[in-house]
Amino acid sequence: MNAKYTTPSDEDLTAFIDGELTAEDAARIEAILKKDEHVAERLEFLARASLPFEQAFAPLLQEAPREKLERMLDAIPAREGAKSAVAPAFASRRRFLAALAASLVAGIAIDRAVLGLGRGFSAKDENSEWRAVVADYISLYTAETLAGPSPARGSQAAQLAPLDEKLGLSLSPEAVSLPGVDFKRALLLQYDGKPLAQIAYLDPETGPMALCIVRSDAGAKAPELESRKGMNVVYWSNGRHAFMLIGHAAADRMAAIADGVRGRVAA
Structure with missing residues (x-):
């Protein structure tokens, strides 16, 4: 494969699954999926992760420094042209996973179950x-x-x-x-x-x-x-x-x- 491109991150792929990408970014990932079987397999992996994220990690989020997490999430720049509807707190899987990652930075141990059972x-x-x-x-x-x-x-x-x-x-x-x-x-x-x-x-x-x-x-x-x-x-x-x-x-x-x-x- 001669064409060079940046392999999409898990966050990009999850946003693609959730329909949160711009039309341009979605088309770019669709093109990569047709060429790269490893990226396609990773997308399938993430798409099948249908665990009850919020319910399973409710105790963790209750203990987390919510104000700090919200400030970190607010600092993430919004994608231009992406869906503008505001979802409830932690309703977006991408934002929810980002909050869990921030919890790790804060020193809170989490189960890999939400990520590992692929x-x-x-x-x-x-x-x-x-x-x-x-x-x-x-x-x-x-x-x-x-x-x-x-x-x-x-x-x-x-x-x-x-x-x-x-x-x-x-x-x-x-x-x-x-x-x-x-x-x-x-x-x-x-x-x-x-x-x-x-x-x-x-x-x-x-x-x-x-x-x-x-x-x-x-x-x-x-x-x-x-x-x-x-x-x-x-x-x-x-x-x-x-x-x-x-x-x-x-x-x-x-x-x-x-x-x-x-x-x-x-x-």
Whole structure:
């Protein structure tokens, strides 16, 4: 390809998806899409990210320095000729993502879930693809991300209840308890209507650890070990769910922890 052009940023592509570009800029990106399959794939990736952004990150935005974020967003020059209708605060996906990015600058840790779950889970690739996207956002966690006291048993049970309902599991604080590792939170994530459970822990010795679960009809699979993003991953499946335990602990310790929780977590 001899023609030279500037590869569109994710913000440009998202604005294209949302119809916020001028006719000239939209035509430029359309021309690039016809020539560059990587840009086309990235556009599809962003277009499929149909997560409930505002609902999922409402607690984060409540804690964020709103005045500072609004000043930063107001400083972004408007695109000449773009749609002039003023959307409600954070209603535009581009502005919402910009606010989340500003939150990071302010030192607020966010889940990569909103950005990382770029592809749905299908029978042919769930054995590896879902672990890849989970590893991608867990790699952003630090000990500070999960700092603070562990929730009481009652609070743990309340956080686990939605996971039970959506994934058809029977999880209790005792079932998901890991030896020597502190339970921090349980989250229900979703992409393309498919639930993903994430139970986050903090290991005092090695840092963040997580047990993640998705529905799977790929059949039972004995535990196996792999390395992703500098972390050790133990993964297995039963007749209805696929599981992965991911963390920075040594492989033998991760395998031992996974073996214990595997015997306690049942559908």
